[in-house]
Each structure stands twice: as structure tokens, then as C-alpha cells.
Amino acid sequence: MKTYLKRENFGLVIFDLDGTLYPGEVYKKPYLDFAVSYLTENPDFHQADVTELKKEYASGSSVTAAMHGMGISKHKWNKIRDNGFDITKCLVPDAAFKKRVLKLCGRIRTAVLTNNTRKNSEKILTKLGFAVSDFSLIRTSDDLNHTKPSREAFMAVADHLNVPYDEILSIGDRFENDIAPVLHLGGSGVLVCGPGDLIKLVDGDLLTVDGKSAI
Numbered sequence: 001m002k003t004y005l006k007r008e009n010f011g012l013v014i015f016d017l018d019g020t021l022y023p024g025e026v027y028k029k030p031y032l033d034f035a036v037s038y039l040t041e042n043p044d045f046h047q048a049d050v051t052e053l054k055k056e057y058a059s060g061s062s063v064t065a066a067m068h069g070m071g072i073s074k075h076k077w078n079k080i081r082d083n084g085f086d087i088t089k090c091l092v093p094d095a096a097f098k099k100r101v102l103k104l105c106g107r108i109r110t111a112v113l114t115n116n117t118r119k120n121s122e123k124i125l126t127k128l129g130f131a132v133s134d135f136s137l138i139r140t141s142d143d144l145n146h147t148k149p150s151r152e153a154f155m156a157v158a159d160h161l162n163v164p165y166d167e168i169l170s171i172g173d174r175f176e177n178d179i180a181p182v183l184h185l186g187g188s189g190v191l192v193c194g195p196g197d198l199i200k201l202v203d204g205d206l207l208t209v210d211g212k213s214a215i
């Protein structure tokens with residue numbers, strides 16, 4: 001876990017979903033396998049495309065971005081993903097984790113910002129035991145013109161909730177996607193390795209700047 005805190009008080013916590021609100025290992029390999037199967041079974045694509053996808057994913061790029069580079073629009077990929085990839089059966093609700101997230105939700109405005117689809121995101125949150133109404137706002141790749149790592153994705157969330165950009169605290173598992181855009185906007189971030197780190201963050205008073213609790 002690494003913290004990038006620039007101020008003492010925040011107005012909004014923006015959570016990433018995949019790899020942050022549930023463990024990334026549940027998701028990463030099955031999702032990459034699904035994308036590889038799609039390319040392999042589709043005669044429009046070749047082995048070189050599979051190699052390129054794996055290379056981009058390993059370098060931190062998203063599958064959506066890699067597919068876009070191969071001429072598959074975000075809308076089309078979201079539809080393919082919604083119809084063919086469901087990880088909710090692999091998810092196990094974690095009561096201790098949920099308690100910590102809801103503690104943050106009770107103290108401050110919270111949003112979920114994800115490049116996942118709306119349908120999948122709501123299914124995942126439900127399986128994890130959350131209600132959509134637990135968060136002030138949920139924005140997915142179906143709802144936004146710009147997805148992460150575009151800083152416009154974060155600006156759209158903050159604008160909707162009327163929060164200045166420097167009051168954003170972004171919590172996510174990928175620096176390029178979840179942390180860097182917010183730091184560019186003057187906000188703060190915490191890079192986590194998954195739900196375990198978020199529990200430590202809430203319990204350990206790690207959201208402290210100059211000895212004062214930031215939330």
C-alpha cells in the first residue's frame with residue numbers, strides 16, 4: 001500500500017471496483033482468458049493480436065483499451081463482456097471488509113468509478129453485499145464518455161457531486177488508472193493491493209496528514 005496524501009481533509013472518496021473492492025486475483029486471469037478466447041475464436045483476429053493483448057495487459061493497460069486498439073469499440077466490447085463474462089459466481093462476500101467500507105460511506109461522500117460495465121458492476125456490488133445506494137454515485141464505462149485513466153472520468157464524478165478536485169481521495173489497485181489522474185488534478189490517492197489494504201487503511205488511521213485524521 002502506498003499513500004499520496006496532499007491535504008488534511010477530503011470531500012469525496014472514489015473507489016475503484018475490480019481489484020479494490022474485491023481481490024484482483026479473482027478477476028484478472030479469468031478476464032484476460034475470456035478476452036484471449038474471444039480473439040482466438042474470431043477469424044478477424046490472429047495470434048499476433050493475442051500476443052499484443054497479453055503484452056498490453058501485462059504493461060498495465062486495460063483490456064478495453066487494448067481491444068479499442070484492435071478496432072473494437074468500447075460499446076461493442078462492453079456488450080461482448082456483459083454477455084459472456086460473469087465473475088460473480090467466484091465472489092465471496094466479506095463482512096469485515098463491508099463494515100469498513102460502510103464506515104467510510106457514513107463519514108464522507110463516496111463514489112465507485114470503474115471501467116467495468118454498469119450491468120457487471122451492479123451484479124458485483126450486490127454479490128459483495130453492497131446496495132447501489134450505499135454510495136453517493138456509481139459511474140461505469142457505460143455512463144461516461146471518458147474512462148480511466150482519463151482524468152475527465154474523475155472530473156465528471158467530482159463535478160456531479162460538486163466537490164473540488166483537490167478534495168478527491170482515490171483508492172484503487174492500479175497507479176496509472178486510479179491514482180495518477182487524480183494526482184494530476186491536485187487530489188490524493190491510496191494505491192492498495194485489494195480489500196485487505198483497505199481494512200488496514202480504515203483501522204490503522206493511515207488517512208492521517210500532519211497528525212490529523214483526513215476523514
Ligand SMILES: [Mg+2]
Pocket residue numbers: 016017018019020172173174
Ligand atoms: Mg482495479
